[in-house]
Amino acid sequence: xxxxxxxxxxxxxxxxxxxxxxxxxxxxxxxxxxxxxxxxxxxxxxxxxxxxxxxxxxxxxxxxxxxxxxxxxxxxxxxxxxxxxxxxxxxxxxxxxxxxxxxxxxxxxxxxxxxxxxxxxxxxxxxxxxxxxxxxxxxxxxxxxxxxxxxxxxxxxxxxxxxxxxxxxxxxxxxxxxxxxxxxxxxxxxxxxxxxxxxxxxxxxxxxxxxxxxxxxxxxxxxxxxxxxxxxxxxxxxxxxxxxxxxxxxxxxxxxxxxxxxxxxxxxxxxxxxxxxxxxxxxxx
Amino acid sequence: xxxxxxxxxxxxxxxxxxxxxxxxxxxxxxxxxxxxxxxxxxxxxxxxxxxxxxxxxxxxxxxxxxxxxxxxxxxxxxxxxxxxxxxxxxxxxxxxxxxxxxxxxxxxxxxxxxxxxxxxxxxxxxxxxxxxxxxxxxxxxxxxxxxxxxxxxxxxxxxxxxxxxxxxxxxxxxxxxxxxxxxxxxxxxxxxxxxxxxxxxxxxxxxxxxxxxxxxxxxxxxxxxxxxxxxxxxxxxxxxxxxxxxxxxxxxxxxxxxxxxxxxxxxxxxxxxxxxxxxxxxxxxxxxxxxxxxxxxxxxxxxxxxxxxxxxxxxxxxxxxxxxxxxxxxxxxxxxxxxxxxxxxxxxxxxxxxxxxxxxxxxxxxxxxxxxxxxxxxxxxxxxxxxxxxxxxxxxxxxxxxxxxxxxxxxxxxxxxxxxxxxxxxxxxxxxx
Amino acid sequence: xxxxxxxxxxxxxxxxxxxxxxxxxxxxxxxxxxxxxxxxxxxxxxxxxxxxxxxxxxxxxxxxxxxxxxxxxxxxxxxxxxxxxxxxxxxxxxxxxxxxxxxxxxxxxxxxxxxxxxxxxxxxxxxxxxxxxxxxxxxxxxxxxxxxxxxxxxxxxxxxxxxxxxxxxxxxxxxxxxxxxxxxxxxxxxxxxxxxxxxxxxxxxxxxxxxxxxxxxxxxxxxxxxxxxxxxxxxxxxxxxxxxxxxxxxxxxxxxxxxxxxxxxxxxxx
Numbered sequence: 001x002x003x004x005x006x007x008x009x010x011x012x013x014x015x016x017x018x019x020x021x022x023x024x025x026x027x028x029x030x031x032x033x034x035x036x037x038x039x040x041x042x043x044x045x046x047x048x049x050x051x052x053x054x055x056x057x058x059x060x061x062x063x064x065x066x067x068x069x070x071x072x073x074x075x076x077x078x079x080x081x082x083x084x085x086x087x088x089x090x091x092x093x094x095x096x097x098x099x100x101x102x103x104x105x106x107x108x109x110x111x112x113x114x115x116x117x118x119x120x121x122x123x124x125x126x127x128x129x130x131x132x133x134x135x136x137x138x139x140x141x142x143x144x145x146x147x148x149x150x151x152x153x154x155x156x157x158x159x160x161x162x163x164x165x166x167x168x169x170x171x172x173x174x175x176x177x178x179x180x181x182x183x184x185x186x187x188x189x190x191x192x193x194x195x196x197x198x199x200x201x202x203x204x205x206x207x208x209x210x211x212x213x214x215x216x217x218x219x220x221x222x223x224x225x226x227x228x229x230x231x232x233x234x235x236x237x238x239x240x241x242x243x244x245x246x247x248x249x250x251x252x253x254x255x256x257x258x259x260x261x262x263x264x265x266x267x268x269x270x271x272x273x274x275x276x277x278x279x280x281x282x283x284x285x
Numbered sequence: 286x287x288x289x290x291x292x293x294x295x296x297x298x299x300x301x302x303x304x305x306x307x308x309x310x311x312x313x314x315x316x317x318x319x320x321x322x323x324x325x326x327x328x329x330x331x332x333x334x335x336x337x338x339x340x341x342x343x344x345x346x347x348x349x350x351x352x353x354x355x356x357x358x359x360x361x362x363x364x365x366x367x368x369x370x371x372x373x374x375x376x377x378x379x380x381x382x383x384x385x386x387x388x389x390x391x392x393x394x395x396x397x398x399x400x401x402x403x404x405x406x407x408x409x410x411x412x413x414x415x416x417x418x419x420x421x422x423x424x425x426x427x428x429x430x431x432x433x434x435x436x437x438x439x440x441x442x443x444x445x446x447x448x449x450x451x452x453x454x455x456x457x458x459x460x461x462x463x464x465x466x467x468x469x470x471x472x473x474x475x476x477x478x479x480x481x482x483x484x485x486x487x488x489x490x491x492x493x494x495x496x497x498x499x500x501x502x503x504x505x506x507x508x509x510x511x512x513x514x515x516x517x518x519x520x521x522x523x524x525x526x527x528x529x530x531x532x533x534x535x536x537x538x539x540x541x542x543x544x545x546x547x548x549x550x551x552x553x554x555x556x557x558x559x560x561x562x563x564x565x566x567x568x569x570x571x572x573x574x575x576x577x578x579x580x581x582x583x584x585x586x587x588x589x590x591x592x593x594x595x596x597x598x599x600x601x602x603x604x605x606x607x608x609x610x611x612x613x614x615x616x617x618x619x620x621x622x623x624x625x626x627x628x629x630x631x632x633x634x635x636x637x638x639x640x641x642x643x644x645x646x647x648x649x650x651x652x653x654x655x656x657x658x659x660x661x662x663x664x665x666x667x668x669x670x671x672x673x674x675x676x677x678x679x680x681x682x683x684x685x686x687x688x689x690x691x692x693x694x695x696x697x698x699x700x701x702x703x704x705x706x707x708x709x710x711x712x713x714x715x716x717x718x
Numbered sequence: 719x720x721x722x723x724x725x726x727x728x729x730x731x732x733x734x735x736x737x738x739x740x741x742x743x744x745x746x747x748x749x750x751x752x753x754x755x756x757x758x759x760x761x762x763x764x765x766x767x768x769x770x771x772x773x774x775x776x777x778x779x780x781x782x783x784x785x786x787x788x789x790x791x792x793x794x795x796x797x798x799x800x801x802x803x804x805x806x807x808x809x810x811x812x813x814x815x816x817x818x819x820x821x822x823x824x825x826x827x828x829x830x831x832x833x834x835x836x837x838x839x840x841x842x843x844x845x846x847x848x849x850x851x852x853x854x855x856x857x858x859x860x861x862x863x864x865x866x867x868x869x870x871x872x873x874x875x876x877x878x879x880x881x882x883x884x885x886x887x888x889x890x891x892x893x894x895x896x897x898x899x900x901x902x903x904x905x906x907x908x909x910x911x912x913x914x915x916x917x918x919x920x921x922x923x924x925x926x927x928x929x930x931x932x933x934x935x936x937x938x939x940x941x942x943x944x945x946x947x948x949x950x951x952x953x954x955x956x957x958x959x960x961x962x963x964x965x966x967x968x969x970x971x972x973x974x975x976x977x978x979x980x981x982x983x984x985x986x987x988x
Binding site for chain 1 (some may be wrong): 322345349352353356357374383466467471476503517518519521522527530534535574607610673674676677680681683684685687688690691699700705706710713714
């Protein structure tokens with residue numbers, strides 16, 4: 001095969017993404033270096049790095065970086081581990097498997113805002129939530145999730161929403177696991193944990209890498225859940241970088257600082273990506 | 286002769302009715318607006334050729350959406366629902382068209398507080414659709430049981446005493462429920478009024494934030510102590526809707542919040558305690574100034590709309606006496622949009638259906654955005670400061686207050702962080718160096 | 719093996735029900751009145767009513783929003799697949815040293831939080847006269863989901879054993895033939911799951927849907943937004959509206975789940 005065909009196949013994807021990336025990126029770079037507040041049109045002077053400085057000197061800046069990374073790590077860990085578990089659980093046939101598979105994927109269909117409201121009011125409310133009722137039935141004081149454990153609550157909500165995604169990818173991938181090979185290994189004396197570790201896990205290595213990378217992209221910009229439930233608080237306990245940018249962009253309408261913040265978010269994402277690639281990148285091949 | 290007749294006929298035929306005009310209106314998804322949406326067919330019938338298309342969003346999202354649009358001259362909306370916060374700011378920037386009422390509209394019927402809150406340099410830039418203040422709503426049965434009569438204008442120490450007496454978590458009743466969710470329109474709306482009545486202000490005359498002043502310290506300490514002792518768990522995530530749910534379930538002994546809550550808690554279809562609620566003015570401390578807030582949702586027309594005449598017509602219709610009467614006839618007088626016109630409060634049908642009417646009117650009449658603080662202030666607004674920077678400051682301070690309430694930081698730490706945040710924003714906006 | 723399958727099945731069912739419980743509760747709440755929705759303790763048994771659904775239906779034009787959601791989601795998914803599949807194919811079967819870099823670069827186009835790019839994109843859309851149009855939404859959805867699609871398809875294509883491909887090539891198949899007759903059946907599972915996920919991502923996309931649309935191009939995300947957090951009790955209505963918004967996708971997922979898990983059959987290799 002000559003080299004032209006592969007390049008042609010790639011061309012539409014690469015060109016469109018390039019345009020989609022370049023134009024907003026260029027505009028964001030431009031906005032980040034000028035003074036541009038939507039509420040004060042007409043004053044567009046060049047102010048160099050002042051926007052960046054303002055964004056970084058926000059007392060909430062470093063906590064938001066930490067929160068972003070903690071959220072990312074926790075949700076990825078939860079969804080990968082539980083996702084693999086669930087995919088294995090439904091791998092063998094049993095009565096009603098089809099329905100179970102659809103049910104397992106269904107939380108992903110719920111809009112993030114609805115998800116957040118549902119958890120906040122129906123589940124986590126310490127007075128009329130379902131979790132509170134369970135606690136009281138067990139004789140325990142209900143936990144005030146959103147006030148006492150804001151970041152953990154957000155992690156639970158987001159994990160619940162993304163678990164189906166991981167499960168689906170792992171389910172699909174497990175289908176292509178060579179059953180004959182697994183059975184042969186069993187007959188050669190390998191027990192279940194050994195079969196899992198030496199056969200299943202390597203097979204799942206690439207899907208896991210894919211799930212981690214894709215989730216990373218989405219989780220770095222989690223916003224709806226925080227906005228709807230804790231408003232970034234109490235204090236800055238559940239403020240992540242996306243929320244910090246939102247405060248500038250849509251509360252203050254300061255496009256300059258928001259653009260500077262967006263560029264910081266890109267830097268953070270790149271750092272996380274480099275780190276993750278180093279850990280799991282070889283699995284992508 | 287025949288030719289002339291033919292020409293006339295042709296002229297008559299070609300003078301066809303004008304093609305339909307689509308008005309796009311952006312509005313909040315509150316009950317009264319939903320009602321307006323349902324009743325729009327009356328307007329469309331009376332104005333053939335105009336159809337009204339709706340974009341309904343939650344308050345925060347709506348505000349972002351319309352602000353983005355109006356400031357980038359997107360031109361997506363012909364009518365915008367905005368509040369008392371945006372109106373003076375946007376009018377000053379020349380983004381809004383003046384509302385042109387006709388004689389039948391009776392502009393002098395508008396409550397003075399509402400009219401001035403939505404005007405700039407004497408001209409009305411947004412027509413009030415419904416207005417609210419804040420007041421105390423308490424459970425008369427619980428107060429009677431402990432032998433306390435609540436005066437028409439209670440003081441905060443009195444409220445504290447009553448909360449202590451009726452607080453009974455074992456029976457599922459909490460002494461007092463107040464907002465705690467971070468947000469400039471959530472917890473800060475209430476806390477601003479609390480600070481006002483403790484004698485404080487947001488900014489002094491040189492625009493320096495005053496968040497570490499004695500008034501702020503006293504007010505917030507009082508608030509945190511009161512709610513931590515006599516409030517429901519989870520208060521730091523509670524705003525209007527959450528407390529409404531609690532109140533309607535009978536869990537709150539007292540509630541200080543928007544006057545519009547009164548209609549919900551007195552509605553037996555939604556509330557288990559509908560017949561047990563009574564009303565009084567918002568409590569005061571050292572001054573009655575700014576103790577109860579003032580807010581209106583109003584309809585405004587952005588400069589750049591292509592359908593100004595039709596938009597003016599709709600705005601007049603939706604905020605007229607006739608519209609209010611229409612709602613009264615269709616859904617009952619207890620559900621009309623209130624807080625806008627004097628004649629509403631003279632209407633016997635309304636007064637009969639709404640026990641809260643007198644308290645509500647008194648609250649609105651006594652709220653003055655131009656004189657909402659004890660020391661002189663450079664800004665207008667009772668529970669906000671009508672400057673663009675206020676939203677970001679409000680949410681930052683709101684987050685700190687919520688953290689203090691949740692016990693994550695001390696009141697002093699919260700106020701210090703708030704002061705820093707406010708100072709940063711004001712400096713960036715070049716109010717002072 | 720039967721008892722084991724039953725035991726496994728029982729465990730799977732219990733785990734699933736616990737996991738999906740919030741969603742089931744949401745569905746249950748849509749049949750309650752507003753007052754029942756907030757009662758303490760939570761009501762499990764009550765007289766169901768359809769009045770909330772009726773209210774949602776009269777109040778908002780569900781079909782209008784649903785139609786927009788359908789059009790934008792399906793169009794962006796199909797468009798995305800058409801662009802992403804060739805790219806993923808190329809990267810999976812014609813690997814170069816640059817392939818991994820290219821993959822990571824594609825993902826990096828999603829690193830900027832949408833909220834930071836709001837004003838640039840809004841201004842662009844306005845200049846192009848595309849505010850409040852389905853076209854703008856389709857373009858934005860396609861480009862937002864493209865990296866994900868490429869990644870997932872790439873991963874799925876890599877799962878196909880090279881022996882099959884070699885066998886087909888030795889039989890003289892050219893690229894298109896290869897794709898149609900060999901790859902596509904084997905990769906059906908991946909194509910279906912990628913398509914479904916991107917359909918869902920577009921269906922639920924709320925940020926751009928809300929900001930780039932006004933009265934005409936609103937999707938179901940806008941419908942849901944109009945029921946979120948107004949003044950007053952709204953849980954039952956929101957639950958009902960959400961149920962009506964999720965239902966089409968769940969039904970679709972149910973019917974396509976055979977394609978979802980159709981994978982490689984190893985008989986083909988042997």
